[in-house]
Amino acid sequence: MKILKKIVLGIIIVTFSFMGIYAASSEFSDTVTAINTLSIVGSDWTDDTDNIGVSAISDQVIGTIQVDNNDPDGYSLQFSSTNTGYLLRAGGSAALEADHIDYTIDVIDDDGTAPTYACALITTANAEQDLSLTEARTIGYADFTDSEENDHLNAAVNQRYDIKLSAAQKTQLLAGTYADTIAVTISNL
């Protein structure tokens, strides 16, 4: 009987020991959900002042996009135009000078400060300003550790970019409505 008691006691001790080891070696872990949201803030820009072509447009905010993205490898934004960078007259032809206005865009952080993200993968020398959308333009934003600052930058939360449009004066335009659609594509690497 005593032997049986000792065996039971032994089993209990061994079991509790293992539980103790398990408890000591268990770790807490959790995951942060991936976020990848692209938003347009406000309504589409309209100019109904009869000013189109009459006077130049300078840095007119035509839209604000908002990015929420926590991909460790960052993201890139591509801007492309349905009318290859023209505001085109409804029913008109891009081949006719009187039917279109060339424009360029700037992509600027809406608080006017330097981007939260360091820029990588920039495809042109000055990729955020004076972009003609005759071809698609891509700007990369990557979250990387700055080797000099040794500073790990943050995920993009409510990161807003103003899209500003500039166009030269063009008095020979025909009467009508002029429009373009800008597609904003967010890509991961």
Added chain:
Amino acid sequence: MKIIKLLFIVICFIGLAVTPISAFSIELLEDTCFLDKPGKAINGVISNKDDKMLAVELYAKTRTQSLDGTEFNEDAADTFLIVPSQILLQPGDQQVFSIIWQGEAKVDYELAYRLMVEEISIHKEELKLEPGQERAAKVYFLRKFARAIYVAPPEALPNIIIERATPTKNAQGKQVLDLVFANIGTKHQIIRNVELLLKPKDNLSAKKVSVKPKELEAVINILAKAKRSVSVVWPSDIPVGPVSVEYKLP
């Protein structure tokens, strides 16, 4: 002073409340379709965070890269079955979708594609001239997502080598080191903050010099069997000439 602060906060809240934000998001539950796994599919979720109905179209494109990293995409409609490929979402709704591989049962190395999720404009307000008005202009915005997806053989692994290291001068006449990274492995590799270990080729007893070029801080995705060229400013600690180069990832 406290009242002014309070007023400012209230005004900010009102401003946020009245500025309409149309948002939608996409999340992939995995980005790689392994061909030894059942289903051979990638699944994802689209969420409409707008207060309006959202229509989107899903399609796949191939993905290749040139030496300078420029991406090329071509239609890959026959390669995947996407279910559903067109989605109409009510405000606040979510929809699960699947991208099912329709290609060869076996691939030798990982193939790269892009899943495109494109907003279809259903709320477009046509611009009209008012009586007496001569001209008006409008710019519409459309949102697209281009997500990297891969189809991979089991146990695919990356293997990046420096294939070439050439001293040269760039267009501005500055001395640079042209590097060509080649991924001879079977899986893509994302590199960043790359450290280089350089040694003059004519002095094998010389110590390796470690440099972290600014140009290699950027995030670079080298697809399987692809090559990427990066030009870095010549490090001042090394005499200009042929060099042997190794790299280290953080």
